[in-house]
Amino acid sequence: MAGVAVSTTINGDHVEYLCQPDETLLDVLRDRLGLTGAKEGCGTGDCGACSIILDNRLVCSCLVLGAEAEGRIVETVEGMAHGDQLHPLQQKFLEHAALQCGICTPGFLIAAKDLLAKNPDPTEEEIRFGLAGNLCRCTGYDKIVRAVQDAATVMKKGV
Amino acid sequence: MNFDPRFSGRKFSSVGTRPIRPDGVDKVTGRARYGADFNMAGQLVGRVLRSPHAHAKILKIDTSKAEKLAGVKAVITAADLPDLTDGDSAMYDVLDNCMARTKALYDGHAVAAVAAVDARTARQALKLIEVDYELLPHVTDVDEAMKHTAPLINDTLFTEGLEEKPVKPSNVTKRSQFGHGDVHQGFGHADFIVERSFKTEQTHQGYIEPHACVASVSSDGTADLWVCTQGHFVYRQHCAQLLGLEASKLRVTSSEIGGGFGGKTHVWAEPVALALSRKAGRPVKLVMTRDEVFRASGPTSATSIDVKIGARKDGTITAAEATLRYSSGPYAGTWAEIGAMTAFACYKLDNVKTVGFEVLVNRPKTAAYRAPSAPMAAFAVESAVDELAKEIGMDPVDFRIKNAAQEGTRSSYGPVYGPIGIGPTLEAAKTHPHMKAPLGKNQGRGMACGFWFNFGGQTCVDLNIGMDGSVSLAVGTVDVGGSRASLSLVAAEELGIDYAQLKAVVADTSSLGYNDMTDGSRGTFSSSMATISAARNAIKILRDRAAQTWDIPVDDVVWENGHAIAKGEKYGNLAALSLKEIAAASGKTGGPIAGHSELVADGAGVSFATHICDIEVDPETGAARVVRYTVIQDAGKAVHPTYVEGQYQGGAAQGIGWALNEEYIYGKDGRLQNAGFLDYRIPVCSDLPMIDTQILEIPNPNHPYGVRGVGETSIVPPLAAIANAVSNAAGVRMTHIPMSPPRILAAIEAERGG
Ligand code: FES
Ligand code: FES
Numbered sequence: 036m037a038g039v040a041v042s043t044t045i046n047g048d049h050v051e052y053l054c055q056p057d058e059t060l061l062d063v064l065r066d067r068l069g070l071t072g073a074k075e076g077c078g079t080g081d082c083g084a085c086s087i088i089l090d091n092r093l094v095c096s097c098l099v100l101g102a103e104a105e106g107r108i109v110e111t112v113e114g115m116a117h118g119d120q121l122h123p124l125q126q127k128f129l130e131h132a133a134l135q136c137g138i139c140t141p142g143f144l145i146a147a148k149d150l151l152a153k154n155p156d157p158t159e160e161e162i163r164f165g166l167a168g169n170l171c172r173c174t175g176y177d178k179i180v181r182a183v184q185d186a187a188t189v190m191k192k193g194v
Numbered sequence: 195m196n197f198d199p200r201f202s203g204r205k206f207s208s209v210g211t212r213p214i215r216p217d218g219v220d221k222v223t224g225r226a227r228y229g230a231d232f233n234m235a236g237q238l239v240g241r242v243l244r245s246p247h248a249h250a251k252i253l254k255i256d257t258s259k260a261e262k263l264a265g266v267k268a269v270i271t272a273a274d275l276p277d278l279t280d281g282d283s284a285m286y287d288v289l290d291n292c293m294a295r296t297k298a299l300y301d302g303h304a305v306a307a308v309a310a311v312d313a314r315t316a317r318q319a320l321k322l323i324e325v326d327y328e329l330l331p332h333v334t335d336v337d338e339a340m341k342h343t344a345p346l347i348n349d350t351l352f353t354e355g356l357e358e359k360p361v362k363p364s365n366v367t368k369r370s371q372f373g374h375g376d377v378h379q380g381f382g383h384a385d386f387i388v389e390r391s392f393k394t395e396q397t398h399q400g401y402i403e404p405h406a407c408v409a410s411v412s413s414d415g416t417a418d419l420w421v422c423t424q425g426h427f428v429y430r431q432h433c434a435q436l437l438g439l440e441a442s443k444l445r446v447t448s449s450e451i452g453g454g455f456g457g458k459t460h461v462w463a464e465p466v467a468l469a470l471s472r473k474a475g476r477p478v479k480l481v482m483t484r485d486e487v488f489r490a491s492g493p494t495s496a497t498s499i500d501v502k503i504g505a506r507k508d509g510t511i512t513a514a515e516a517t518l519r520y521s522s523g524p525y526a527g528t529w530a531e532i533g534a535m536t537a538f539a540c541y542k543l544d545n546v547k548t549v550g551f552e553v554l555v556n557r558p559k560t561a562a563y564r565a566p567s568a569p570m571a572a573f574a575v576e577s578a579v580d581e582l583a584k585e586i587g588m589d590p591v592d593f594r595i596k597n598a599a600q601e602g603t604r605s606s607y608g609p610v611y612g613p614i615g616i617g618p619t620l621e622a623a624k625t626h627p628h629m630k631a632p633l634g635k636n637q638g639r640g641m642a643c644g645f646w647f648n649f650g651g652q653t654c655v656d657l658n659i660g661m662d663g664s665v666s667l668a669v670g671t672v673d674v675g676g677s678r679a680s681l682s683l684v685a686a687e688e689l690g691i692d693y694a695q696l697k698a699v700v701a702d703t704s705s706l707g708y709n710d711m712t713d714g715s716r717g718t719f720s721s722s723m724a725t726i727s728a729a730r731n732a733i734k735i736l737r738d739r740a741a742q743t744w745d746i747p748v749d750d751v752v753w754e755n756g757h758a759i760a761k762g763e764k765y766g767n768l769a770a771l772s773l774k775e776i777a778a779a780s781g782k783t784g785g786p787i788a789g790h791s792e793l794v795a796d797g798a799g800v801s802f803a804t805h806i807c808d809i810e811v812d813p814e815t816g817a818a819r820v821v822r823y824t825v826i827q828d829a830g831k832a833v834h835p836t837y838v839e840g841q842y843q844g845g846a847a848q849g850i851g852w853a854l855n856e857e858y859i860y861g862k863d864g865r866l867q868n869a870g871f872l873d874y875r876i877p878v879c880s881d882l883p884m885i886d887t888q889i890l891e892i893p894n895p896n897h898p899y900g901v902r903g904v905g906e907t908s909i910v911p912p913l914a915a916i917a918n919a920v921s922n923a924a925g926v927r928m929t930h931i932p933m934s935p936p937r938i939l940a941a942i943e944a945e946r947g948g
Contacts, residue, residue, distance in 0.1 A: 072224020135675035137221035138452025175847030
């Protein structure tokens, strides 16, 4: 199969790659571009470990084709920190120990970032439903919800 | 060197604080490397062909077409993994499970594998492998499998543990029995007796990271394996044995691990990846799909349990008895045995008897899942205990307190307990505000207790002091949820230095002595013991160097708050030497300073928990929702309390999923029908409330800091606590887990109809 040439923006950088027409964006990110922050937990859109933001929309990158990224803007967990300055969500996840194994963490961070962008002052229930597309098997979600609440507070103050 | 592991009751300055974990930043920035995040130059993609049949003879496998496909570099079958197990039947089962030899024993059993230049070629190659099967009758239900008429899964296995060896083989591979006293007599003294049968369905650990590894075998007999595992030293041994490699020539590096919960204590794909690499002469990366994870790795036993408990009017239990049948997949296991040991471990009983039966079924080989076998037994026992309390007219907490095991109690599985936490967790539950909170409409409150043994085992730690006075700690127990932070705290405590001065890593199998798995809640318990011992050994050297510097006898030098101090009036003019100063001079005082420890961590203190939960049941749909949940558990000493809380919460959440939703569903054809997260639904964020925790600290006398394992017990009580709450909310006794909406609705309707 002939490759598809794609030109896109990932975490603010202009990126070009060749991919197969049936290759997922998740595979492109992980296997072609070395961005292994997004994880494959299921490959079927059910776990959210592969979450990324595509043109300001939260998507499962396992359900997007690499070719579909043409001309669009991709944000992954690797782009969340500014230099050595962690994003408030990253900082709060650390402080609250909102991760045990951490495999779900990149997906949660991206999903939470998207949630707070759309709803800077979510209730606990809004956080719980907003993050319901991401599976975590380790934490029982308690500390994740608290970290997001805390980050929301910090981010509001910061503005 | 003599190491005294006894609890010393010291005052802590680092232990018990909550610093950020050393591996944290990498994990929130996407930099941490898990099983599938590692690549080697020239690596191939491995894929496994799996049986679509529950039970079938493999007549012939033709791989010739696949081998001819461009880009395919190796195709293997059982012939490429010859039997080197030398009569070790447990290892033979592992081998057969990695690659079916003569029969496919479950839907998902590996029968062949390929390595190709890319994933697409590998997938195509699998389609070109032709397997001739002769279908055999199958059985997937544990009770069905015990019947004489059931299809026989392994005709060489005869039930062990019977007085007389049976004349015929059967699917029951073993009978085990525990207890003491005379239950017959005990029941004779009972005023009330509850007798019930229970069933639990099979669940999966559900780690979000599928099994993944990269294997590289060289023609000189050396090999490297990068893998997500709970025990890289054990993986090394097993892989080396199955492939005929020398263990020391196989270096296994454990990646960051994306959850295991017992499921990553067993090899599955790793020997296959190594065999593919050996044949292809190139590195091979093998990552399971989620479908494969469900069909071929994990799961727990499905169980069928009968319980009978009798008590006097005053609430004293006079006898307790249980028969436990646990499925073990198609290979012999000891799962019912563990269930039989744990079933009544919370109670002080004069007359107790438990009998376990291990049962073969055409399902994946049963694997450990967090306090393996205990949650199902606790579900049955704690449900019956609750019912009995009700019949007597006693409060369920008071009834349990009255019968709780204590220090000196002979446990139902044999040993006599030291100081234990069952009584204290129950007392804490009794006074917990949760117990008094009002309940809403259709809501019910339930509680239950749980027990887990906790393991210790072989452990090795290296502690190296750099010339700049910073300390690196190399441990061999895989960090599944923050243990590097806990062990750094322990080293900081012992050395009297700052947490920030330390960095803990998990060393590979070539860099450190053998370590048992991170299982049985042993990680922090045993590695902290070895860390303390290693630190004390380093301190001996530090004192020695200070003594040299001062030219005084080493016995006059003590170690306090990170400094060597010359003790005694005559040394009044000698300023204390810090660890940093001693380290800086080490090149001139005798070379590098390090402390090592190799030990068998004995005396892992047993662990108990009491859980309270409120459940709301929708009487129209049968849907049950957790409204409030509280975990009370003894930690011995919580080294990093935040991560201890995390263990409590995580276990409770897994138990909630098990209680209400999760189950393997098999069709009549013996095929798994829900091998994905869409249909095997684990709890999501919106399913759960906050999970409150209360940490009790009843020191373990066999650990210098009093630490007990904390990882597993939290999954033991939820099944029963929720069943008791559902029973109180809906007025029906649930005897089948999971209590999915149809099951609860059916029970409610049966009750209404009756
Ligand atoms: S990997 Fe994309 S949702 Fe699970
Ligand atoms: S921290 Fe392990 S899955 Fe979320």
